[in-house]
Amino acid sequence: MYIDSFEFAFDLTRTVLLIVLPIALLQFGLMIAAIVSLVRKPPVPDSDKILWLLLIILLGLIGPILYFVIGSNQLDEKAARLADEKECEGREQ
Secondary structure, three states: HHHHHHHHHHHHHHHHHHHHHHHHHHHHHHHHHHHHHHHHOOOOOHHHHHHHHHHHHOOOOOOHHHHHHHHHHHHHHHHHHHHHHHHHHHHHO
């Protein structure tokens, strides 16, 4: 009886690890990639980057995916707009 329950627990643990471990590694890898991408983005207001950093960390697997689908392009557009504004200000003076 004890050996049967031990074997069942071992099989269950192994099965759970085979499912959970790849998902956890995927989540960790996406999180690191999103944070590195966020840090390398051109300068934008810090509040935008801080908000995206919090979303990446707090939303688990969904946070990095949202960042790559929405946030990355949004930050690029905002950085380009800020650069254009600075260039226009430089011409006016």
